Amino acid sequence: METTLIILKPDAVQRGLMGRIISRFEDKGIQVVGAKFMKISGELASRHYESHQGKPFYDGLVTFMTSSPVLVLALRGVGAIGISRKMMGATFGSNAEPGTIRGDFGVSNSFNLIHGSDSPEAAERELSLFFGEGEIVDYDRAVECWVYDLGSGQPE
Numbered sequence: 001m002e003t004t005l006i007i008l009k010p011d012a013v014q015r016g017l018m019g020r021i022i023s024r025f026e027d028k029g030i031q032v033v034g035a036k037f038m039k040i041s042g043e044l045a046s047r048h049y050e051s052h053q054g055k056p057f058y059d060g061l062v063t064f065m066t067s068s069p070v071l072v073l074a075l076r077g078v079g080a081i082g083i084s085r086k087m088m089g090a091t092f093g094s095n096a097e098p099g100t101i102r103g104d105f106g107v108s109n110s111f112n113l114i115h116g117s118d119s120p121e122a123a124e125r126e127l128s129l130f131f132g133e134g135e136i137v138d139y140d141r142a143v144e145c146w147v148y149d150l151g152s153g154q155p156e
Contacts, residue, residue, distance in 0.1 A: 001155070002080040003033060003136065004117045005126040010068035011111040018071050021101055021114065024087060025075055029147035034074030034127075034136040040066050048129055064111070074127055074136045078148060078155050081123055084116045 006025070008018050026032065040048075045062045052058045075084060089100025093112055096103035106113050117123035127136065141147075148155035 001076050001078060002120060002123065003074055003076045003127060004081045004084050004123045005115075005130060006073040006075055006084060006117075007065075007115040007130075008071040008073070009111070009113055009115060010064060010070060011108075012105075012113045013069050013071060015105075017105055017113065021105075022073070024101060025073075025084070028077075028083065028087065030075045030077040030080055030083065031141060032073060033076045033138065034072075034131050036072045036130065036135070037069055038072060039069050042066055044129065048126065060110070072130045074131060081117055081120065085118065088114050088116050 008021055012018060012021060022032065042062065045065045046053075049058065049061055049065070052061065077083065087101055089096030089102035091102075091112055092109040093102045093106025094109055096106065098104060101114055102112055117126050144150070144155070150156075
């Protein structure tokens with residue numbers, strides 16, 4: 001099982017898309033194991049996006065991410081990182097395929113609704129920035145055997 005960080009960005013919150021986006025992940029079988037509605041501080045945004053410092057879009061990105069509340073999620077499932085990124089779609093809404101979150105809800109190349117970790121290493125780092133001890137909850141779901149084939153003893 002992988003756990004990934006997803007951020008529903010200020011535009012998703014302001015447009016009232018949080019429930020519809022979360023439903024897509026739950027419909028897919030991905031488990032929500034953490035959630036936090038918050039306003040990101042400038043310091044946290046700078047730490048989260050430190051790999052982009054010095055790039056032309058960095059200042060605008062930090063300003064955007066601190067402009068309004070966001071919903072930060074920890075999502076878990078087999079292959080959760082790759083599945084979530086496919087569900088998100090191409091970075092720019094104008095290029096995202098229909099059926100993806102950005103493809104169905106976005107047209108802007110600046111406001112792209114959602115962030116998702118791009119690797120297990122990034123997920124570990126990002127989750128530790130946004131969630132403290134005990135804020136990601138392990139729990140069994142009764143539907144797990146209907147989401148994954150558990151016949152071999154491992155979820156498939």
